[in-house]
Amino acid sequence: MAGKKITVVLSQAQGKNPQRRHLEEEIATALIMAPDVDCSVVPHLYDMSHDHTGMLFLRSVPGDLIVLSWLFPRAAHWTLDRAGVKGHEGESLLRDDESDNESDLPQEDDTSLDSIGALDVPNRKIYCIDLRVDDSPQAFINEVRRISDESSIQTVDLMQWINGNPKKDQLERYLHPQQLLQLEVPRSNENGQNRNGQEEDGASNGDSSHQPEPTKRRWYPVIDYDRCTNCMECIDFCLFGVYGIDHRERILVEQQDNCKKGCPACSRVCPENAIIFPGHKTPAIAGADGEVAGLKIDLSKLFGAPSKSALELAVEERDVELVRDGRDAVGMEVGVPKRQTETVATPRDALDDLMDGLDDFE
Amino acid sequence: MSVDLIFPMGKFEARIPTDRVYSSNHLWLQETANRYRAGFTSYSVRLLQDVYFLDWVIDPQSSVRERQEIGEIESSKALSTLYAPFAGIVRAFNEKLLDDPSAINTDNYGTGWLFDFETDAVPLTPEAYVALLADGWEETQRTLKGQFQ
Ligand code: SF4
Ligand code: SF4
Numbered sequence: 001m002a003g004k005k006i007t008v009v010l011s012q013a014q015g016k017n018p019q020r021r022h023l024e025e026e027i028a029t030a031l032i033m034a035p036d037v038d039c040s041v042v043p044h045l046y047d048m049s050h051d052h053t054g055m056l057f058l059r060s061v062p063g064d065l066i067v068l069s070w071l072f073p074r075a076a077h078w079t080l081d082r083a084g085v086k087g088h089e090g091e092s093l094l095r096d097d098e099s100d101n102e103s104d105l106p107q108e109d110d111t112s113l114d115s116i117g118a119l120d121v122p123n124r125k126i127y128c129i130d131l132r133v134d135d136s137p138q139a140f141i142n143e144v145r146r147i148s149d150e151s152s153i154q155t156v157d158l159m160q161w162i163n164g165n166p167k168k169d170q171l172e173r174y175l176h177p178q179q180l181l182q183l184e185v186p187r188s189n190e191n192g193q194n195r196n197g198q199e200e201d202g203a204s205n206g207d208s209s210h211q212p213e214p215t216k217r218r219w220y221p222v223i224d225y226d227r228c229t230n231c232m233e234c235i236d237f238c239l240f241g242v243y244g245i246d247h248r249e250r251i252l253v254e255q256q257d258n259c260k261k262g263c264p265a266c267s268r269v270c271p272e273n274a275i276i277f278p279g280h281k282t283p284a285i286a287g288a289d290g291e292v293a294g295l296k297i298d299l300s301k302l303f304g305a306p307s308k309s310a311l312e313l314a315v316e317e318r319d320v321e322l323v324r325d326g327r328d329a330v331g332m333e334v335g336v337p338k339r340q341t342e343t344v345a346t347p348r349d350a351l352d353d354l355m356d357g358l359d360d361f362e
Numbered sequence: 363m364s365v366d367l368i369f370p371m372g373k374f375e376a377r378i379p380t381d382r383v384y385s386s387n388h389l390w391l392q393e394t395a396n397r398y399r400a401g402f403t404s405y406s407v408r409l410l411q412d413v414y415f416l417d418w419v420i421d422p423q424s425s426v427r428e429r430q431e432i433g434e435i436e437s438s439k440a441l442s443t444l445y446a447p448f449a450g451i452v453r454a455f456n457e458k459l460l461d462d463p464s465a466i467n468t469d470n471y472g473t474g475w476l477f478d479f480e481t482d483a484v485p486l487t488p489e490a491y492v493a494l495l496a497d498g499w500e501e502t503q504r505t506l507k508g509q510f511q
Contacts, residue, residue: 297440297506299409304387304429304445 005038006148007061011045011054011069011076013131014217020070026137027068034141036148045069045076046222046278047215050083058085064151066090066127066144075278075287076128078222081118082253090125094133094143114229115272116250125151219279220256221266222287227274234266234275236335237314239322242266260321268314269337311336367488369405369495376404376495379471384491385447387429390471391485394478397453398485401475402466405495409506410437413463418477422454428483450481 010028013020024041031039042054045067049055058065058080065087069076077089127147134140221234221242230251235243243266244254267275267285276287282298308316315336319329367378378384382392388406391398402410418433426432426446433444446452455477459465465474486494 297409299406299440299442300445301505302388302406302409302502303442304447305443306429 005036006064006066006144006151008037008039008066008068008144009058009061010039010041011067011071012041012043013070014044014047020131023131023135023137027140030137030141031144034145036152037144043215045071045079047218048083049215052215053213055083055085058083061085062124064090064125064127064147066129066147068129068131068140070131071128071278072276072283072287072289073128073130074224074289075222075276076130077126078224078276078287079278080126080128081225082222085126086118086121087124087126088121090127090147092127092129092143093146094129094139115226115274116228116230118225119248119250217279218257219261219263219277220259221253222276222278223251223253224274224276224287227272228270229272229274231271233269233271233335233337236337237269237318238266239318239327239330239334240325260324263317263321265314265317265321268310268317271337367492369492371405371408371499374408376408377471378403378405378488378492378495380488382471383485383487385485386491386494387445387447389447389476391447391479397478397480399475400447400477400479402470403491404470407467407470409440409502410435410442410466411439413437413466416459416463416466416476418455420452422452425449425451447479448481448483448485450479450483453478453480 008031010024010031012024028039028041031037040057042048042057043052058067065085067076067080071079073089073092080086129140129143131140228251230249232251235245235251240258240260242253242255242259244252246252264277264280264282264285267273267277267280273284277285278287280286311332315332319331322329365380367380369376369378379390382390383398384390384403385400388403389400390403391400407413413435415436416433417435420426420430420432426449428446428449430446431443432446432452435442435444456475459474459476463474465472466476468474
């Protein structure tokens with residue numbers, strides 16, 4: 001029965017990186033043939049506005065959902081959450097675990113003790129998988145299969161949820177799965193060329209009438225509510241009206257597009273490291289978990305880089321944007337937390353763990 | 363051989379030999395003829411772990427300012443820009459490391475040396491370097507922790 005199908009959404013890379021496109025196409029081709037999955041392709045998650053067809057589609061998926069994207073799973077999860085695509089975090093076994101050293105470290109839950117958490121989370125799982133963790137399409141296809149098996153065991157629960165209080169479009173979608181943004185798999189055409197070659201950024205198919213509307217690159221903060229404690233430092237710090245407060249008095253990234261491209265300032269100010277800029281080059285800011293391989297420590301300070309605290313950096317970055325806007329730089333005078341230095345004190349003793357882990361390893 | 367000083371990093375003991383001098387950016391300098399040979403201290407190597415890649419962005423015989431960027435290093439644990447320890451002249455690099463930097467891990471105080479350097483600056487004594495490590499240890503841990511989050 002169609003309802004048993006798990007929905008897989010493949011979110012495309014920004015730009016036209018041929019290797020990335022190729023991987024996407026291989027995965028999509030295989031999954032579209034697979035009988036037990038329902039595969040769709042949407043533009044890059046982070047770039048879609050909330051009323052983009054791709055997001056509307058994502059919101060309409062009722063059951064378990066697998067999202068393949070070029071983002072760290074945490075970044076993908078909270079980007080979706082903000083757009084109203086909510087669910088419990090499903091655990092993918094496909095992770096970046098190249099560096100076995102790290103696995104010696106105690107796996108800590110990133111959730112901070114006083115975090116406010118996500119609200120209105122339905123009883124279903126969203127599995128976010130980072131497409132950068134493997135080069136082979138098969139790895140992703142296998143993982144989709146594994147999750148799909150795991151998920152079909154829970155179908156009864158899912159049915160209850162659906163029967164319980166289905167929204168009309170959800171039920172519709174559930175009973176008549178349609179290929180809303182179905183990728184037209186680029187069968188190699190006469191010239192053996194890939195049609196996507198000439199596409200605009202983010203659009204998937206040239207002559208398809210289902211062509212999703214194009215997206216442009218965006219830049220804005222994404223809050224991880226499993227870390228955020230609602231302390232309001234970000235809203236005090238940002239002078240560009242990006243943050244707001246919802247009707248339950250929770251911090252919210254309200255005006256995403258007010259944010260200044262490239263500016264990651266508030267992420268440096270957040271005492272919980274809850275603010276993610278999925279497109280930032282520093283993995284820790286882009287939403288990598290501490291354990292992720294590829295996240296390397298920057299020892300430049302140790303070897304003599306001019307030392308600046310995160311706050312000093314943030315203030316500098318903010319001043320640059322203020323001046324660019326024709327406003328006055330404010331330096332440390334506005335919206336800077338009083339407690340400054342203790343900001344860095346955290347309950348987590350990662351270095352000790354690191355060192356001890358390494359000792360065990362040797 | 364002179365007696366080494368030891369700086370404890372968690373369970374690891376960083377060995378700081380007393381037959382040479384040090385810079386605050388964690389290099390050792392050993393006087394040879396009219397210049398110094400420089401390399402990573404055990405403290406640096408401990409934080410770096412296995413070095414994969416080393417690259418210099420200046421040519422040999424370049425005059426450098428104190429803290430000028432001179433290279434890049436990548437290891438299993440870290441990425442870092444490298445900086446000149448003092449104002450001076452970088453005379454030569456350890457060519458062997460460019461193909462295979464593993465000597466940095468296996469013999470950091472010997473064949474894993476980085477470059478030959480001329481300077482008029484007065485480097486730190488081993489004792490002063492160990493004191494500096496002790497002073498900076500809290501801060502280093504905090505910096506690293508911040509990056510792990
Ligand atoms: S600064 Fe961080 S923890 Fe505080 S409200 Fe903003 S996102 Fe949440
Ligand atoms: S990055 Fe800068 S502009 Fe954007 S929300 Fe943060 S402080 Fe505001």
